[in-house]
Amino acid sequence: MNTRSRSRARGRWAPGAEALAAAARALKRIAFDSRSAEDALGAFESAAERAAIRAITLGTTRWYLRLTPVIERLLEKPERLAPELRALLAAGAHQIEYSRNPAHSTVDAAVDAARILKQDRAAGLVNAVLRRFAREKEALFAAADADIAVRTAHPTWLVEQLRAAWPDHYERILDANNAHPPMVVRVDTSRTSVADYIAELSGAGLNAAPVVWANAAVQLEHPVAVSALPGFAEGRVSVQDAxxxxxxxxxxxxxxxxxxxxxxxxxxxxxxxxxxxxxxxxxxxxxxxxxxxxxxxxxxxxxxxxxxxxxxxxxxxxxxxxxxxxxxxxxxxxxxxxxxxxxxxxxxxxxxxxxxxxxxxxxxxxxxxxxxxxxxxxxxxxxxxxxxxxxxxxxxxxxxxxxxxxxxxxxxxxxxxxxxxxxxxxxxxxxxxxxxxxxxxxxxxxxxxxxx
Ligand SMILES: C[S@@+](CC[C@H](N)C(=O)[O-])C[C@H]1O[C@@H](n2cnc3c(N)ncnc32)[C@H](O)[C@@H]1O
Structure with a gap:
């Protein structure tokens, strides 16, 4: 018995396998059952690894339409694979392309995730496909990215509508849609001035700046949990895009x-x-x-x-x-x-x-x-x-x-x-x-x- 089979026999999986399996479940609901991400992630609210599950699910969702055409090129009949497995391959590919985790660790986690998803017979396929993806991804993406819809992970119909409506802006819109948004709050200026609130944030170790054209708006340098915002619980501030x-x-x-x-x-x-x-x-x-x-x-x-x-x-x-x-x-x-x-x-x-x-x-x-x-x-x-x-x-x-x-x-x-x-x-x-x-x-x- 090798080390991995021994650890599995004790019910332990490769690091990250459980989060990856949960993310695949959530992603399957979004991509195949047309459920919203909030709805799909609701089932994992109390999971110990909920932050990781959320990050993998949303990250893979963001890049799904770039990742799947490439993954599908590595499969003979993608439509025959169980939706959860297809979601797992996308989540694994996302981790390999967009996270700092070493590719081999992601592959090990994905193989165990297939088993957690009760797809033991597909473990070999997951291993082979993700290893090949890791090896060949540069060439695969170079070909696929020639299509702007794939490169920016948007549906083609939406790219076409944006191009028609905003010929001078659509490429910037597509890129901005994949950026991580800033956290902006609205200060109840009847209770606290913007300047005082920025000072409060600074006291809490949070850098922020006013948004000059929206007079109650403050943009944080880095997003934080609302519980870390001074005055949030007592309603002095709300999270709202400027x-x-x-x-x-x-x-x-x-x-x-x-x-x-x-x-x-x-x-x-x-x-x-x-x-x-x-x-x-x-x-x-x-x-x-x-x-x-x-x-x-x-x-x-x-x-x-x-x-x-x-x-x-x-x-x-x-x-x-x-x-x-x-x-x-x-x-x-x-x-x-x-x-x-x-x-x-x-x-x-x-x-x-x-x-x-x-x-x-x-x-x-x-x-x-x-x-x-x-x-x-x-x-x-x-x-x-x-x-x-x-x-x-x-x-x-x-x-x-x-x-x-x-x-x-x-x-x-x-x-x-x-x-x-x-x-x-x-x-x-x-x-x-x-x-x-x-x-x-x-x-x-x-x-x-x-x-x-
Ligand atoms: C863009 S959201 C509103 C966001 C909200 N104004 C805010 O700032 O938080 C649109 C809302 O319209 C509601 N809605 C959809 N159809 C409606 C209808 N026929 N009558 C009233 N509300 C409707 C939806 O339930 C949804 O909450």
């Missing part, structure tokens, strides 16, 4: 106003609205998803702020609305999330080209309903975290074509972000632009006081 911090100020709310946050969960912008303008007559946060609205409740509780929470479909407002108009409406619409791929790499595997038109139809319905609920003279902000014009300017164009009382007003605050791109009716922030934000599109619309 681009997302522009929605609430764009609405220019005043005390005494009635404000509707039409697609509110998990409540990042609801909390910001409540912080910015104390004394609102009403802040109503609507979301169609009952589970997600619980997240709004928890967030507001942590911030010590209040809003009226409503679980409802905005496309059917008569089911919950008493007819009293709102002075301000935020429609932060459900979207393809193609602007936040760097934070959610699973979007590259989950979105299908057909999703986009369906999302645009929903967005238009919600936007129209939100506008109906807006008081004459009131302001509506339409925002998405999409970089696709179909969900942004095309939705707005269709909306404006029919709504005679809608008038576009400049989203000056967003236009001031470095690299922001002025569009027909709104402003687009792009991943990879100088501002360093996620991708967002914002438009401001006001309702005329006269006419029908």
């Amino acid at each position: 681009g997302a911090q522009l929605a609430a100020p764009l609405l220019e709310c005043q005390p005494g106003m009635r404000v509707l946050d039409a697609c509110a969960a998990p409540g990042g912008k609801t909390g910001h609205l409540a912080e910015l303008t104390p004394g609102l007559a009403a802040l109503v946060a609507v979301d169609a998803d009952a589970r997600r609205i619980e997240r709004v409740r928890e967030n507001l509780q942590r911030l010590g702020r209040e809003a009226t929470l409503v679980v409802a479909d905005m496309r059917n407002p008569q089911a919950f609305w008493d007819g009293k108009p709102f002075d301000r409406v935020l429609v932060d619409a459900p979207c393809s999330s193609t602007g936040v791929i760097r934070r959610h790499p699973d979007i590259k595997l989950l979105r299908r080209p057909g999703d986009i038109a369906a999302l645009a139809a929903t967005q238009l319905e919600i936007l129209r309903a939100g506008f109906r609920m807006l008081a004459p003279g009131g302001r509506l902000v339409y925002s998405t975290c999409s970089v696709l014009p179909v969900e942004n300017e095309q939705v707005l164009a269709e909306f404006l074509r029919r709504e005679r009382r809608a008038r576009v007003v400049p989203a000056t605050l967003v236009a001031e972000a470095p690299g922001a791109v002025q569009r027909v009716a709104g402003v687009q922030l792009l991943p990879g632009a100088e501002a360093g934000t996620d991708g967002f599109h914002y438009a401001c619309v006001e309702k005329a006081t006269g006419g029908t």
Whole structure:
């Protein structure tokens, strides 16, 4: 009996094998069962190695569409392999290509991971494929990377849509989507100034800098767990991309106003609205998803702020609305999330080209309903975290074509972000632009006081 078989006989595996097997399970759920990464990783929340499982799963998800074409070239009939094994090969290849672990240790771990996954008969294949991958990967990638979709690990349809929409920017967008995002927090400036908070962070050994064009935003030099952020538990600070911090100020709310946050969960912008303008007559946060609205409740509780929470479909407002108009409406619409791929790499595997038109139809319905609920003279902000014009300017164009009382007003605050791109009716922030934000599109619309 050799050393490895002896250690297996005692129930011990090569270092990293259990994390790799768990990551393969999670990855299989994302890549083959169309589950979100958060959902897929939920099962491993209490695992001792959860940080490693998360890192391998998200890292492999980020590069999956570059790794699999190469791995598949090393297999005779990839479609005949069990999905978990295919996921394991991708996770192993990810570790070999993108981690500092020696390749032979990863191969040993992957072979044991195959056994943990009860795929003992495939252990030899995993060994052979990953060893060959480690030996030949430079030549394999040199050929595969000629295709920009493979090189940047994006689905071809998305690359094509980005190229068509952003011919001068799409390569930067694709690269930025694979970068690790910065951690940006929003300081509740009614309680602590940005300068004081940066000093607090420094006292806790954390370097940070203000984001000059988003006046409550602070960017940390290195991401940390929220529990390490001074004042997080007592709600003095929230984690929110600087681009997302522009929605609430764009609405220019005043005390005494009635404000509707039409697609509110998990409540990042609801909390910001409540912080910015104390004394609102009403802040109503609507979301169609009952589970997600619980997240709004928890967030507001942590911030010590209040809003009226409503679980409802905005496309059917008569089911919950008493007819009293709102002075301000935020429609932060459900979207393809193609602007936040760097934070959610699973979007590259989950979105299908057909999703986009369906999302645009929903967005238009919600936007129209939100506008109906807006008081004459009131302001509506339409925002998405999409970089696709179909969900942004095309939705707005269709909306404006029919709504005679809608008038576009400049989203000056967003236009001031470095690299922001002025569009027909709104402003687009792009991943990879100088501002360093996620991708967002914002438009401001006001309702005329006269006419029908
Ligand atoms: C982009 S997210 C909102 C993010 C939120 N504004 C924030 O800052 O935390 C879009 C939300 O719209 C909700 N949603 C989707 N369809 C909806 C509908 N028909 N009516 C109301 N909410 C809907 C989703 O459940 C999701 O929580």
